[in-house]
Amino acid sequence: MAAGSTIHTFDVQLADVDRGVYDDFTLRLARHPSETDAYMLTRLLAYCLEYEEGIAFTEGVAATDEPAVLVRDATGRVAAWIEVGAPDATRLHHGSKLADRTTVYTYRDPAKVIANWAGKTIHDADAIVLHSFDAGFLDDAAAALVRRNSVTVSVTERQLYVELNGTHLSTGVHDHSIR
Numbered sequence: 104m105a106a107g108s109t110i111h112t113f114d115v116q117l118a119d120v121d122r123g124v125y126d127d128f129t130l131r132l133a134r135h136p137s138e139t140d141a142y143m144l145t146r147l148l149a150y151c152l153e154y155e156e157g158i159a160f161t162e163g164v165a166a167t168d169e170p171a172v173l174v175r176d177a178t179g180r181v182a183a184w185i186e187v188g189a190p191d192a193t194r195l196h197h198g199s200k201l202a203d204r205t206t207v208y209t210y211r212d213p214a215k216v217i218a219n220w221a222g223k224t225i226h227d228a229d230a231i232v233l234h235s236f237d238a239g240f241l242d243d244a245a246a247a248l249v250r251r252n253s254v255t256v257s258v259t260e261r262q263l264y265v266e267l268n269g270t271h272l273s274t275g276v277h278d279h280s281i282r
Contacts, residue, residue: 108133111143113252117151119216124154132160134193136225140245141210145187145236146261148172149208151256152234152276153185170198176188195281199226207233210241213279233279236263240274247272 113130134143149172150158152165157176161169174183184198185265186207197206205227209216213235225231247270255266258276265272 107136109250110134111248111250111252113147113254115151116255117154118255118257118258119152119154121261122170122258123205126154130160130217135152139210140248141241142188144241144244144248145208145210147254148236148256148265149185150185150275151233152208152258152263153183153206155183157182170194189219192220192225195228196223196225199228199231206230206238207231207281209233209235211235217279217281229280231281233281235277235279237274237277240272243270243272246270 111132111134113132115125115128115130116129117124119125130147132147134141146160150160153172155173155174158172158174161171161173163231170184171187172185173181174185176182181202182204184202184205186198186205187197188209190207195205195207207216211234216233244265244267248269249268252268257264261276263274263276
């Protein structure tokens with residue numbers, strides 16, 4: 104954890120009907136001083152939407168050779184490389200070569216994120232999916248954020264329903280091909 108990081112705790116109730124994943128868990132996220140609320144919430148949602156055995160946060164923005172979220176199998180091999188934000192093409196290329204599956208969750212304009220990768224070498228780019236949320240969704244969620252949070256995340260037919268500290272929000276989870 105970086106000096107000056109702020110710890111946020113999330114008591115999560117997850118119901119992902121699309122994947123048949125249901126669980127309750129508590130997450131502690133260290134928010135780096137340079138990290139925005141939107142980035143931290145996108146990390147949280149990426150974790151929830153990709154939740155499976157072996158999932159873990161890395162050091163986030165402080166990690167230079169790992170994505171925001173990783174999934175490792177029982178042998179320690181990287182099963183999923185999950186980036187947040189707008190990683191550069193070199194980082195995506197590396198992650199795609201290392202993992203069985205690579206995906207990106209962004210809080211930015213997806214067209215601009217994809218444009219930054221145009222013409223660059225990215226291993227297995229056709230298999231990488233960029234996920235985004237409706238405009239304003241993360242800003243509204245950030246307004247409800249406190250240090251100790253209660254959050255319910257429900258997913259059905261790629262529609263995301265979030266209740267964060269009594270604030271009810273919803274958004275589509277939009278999938279974009281990066282090529």
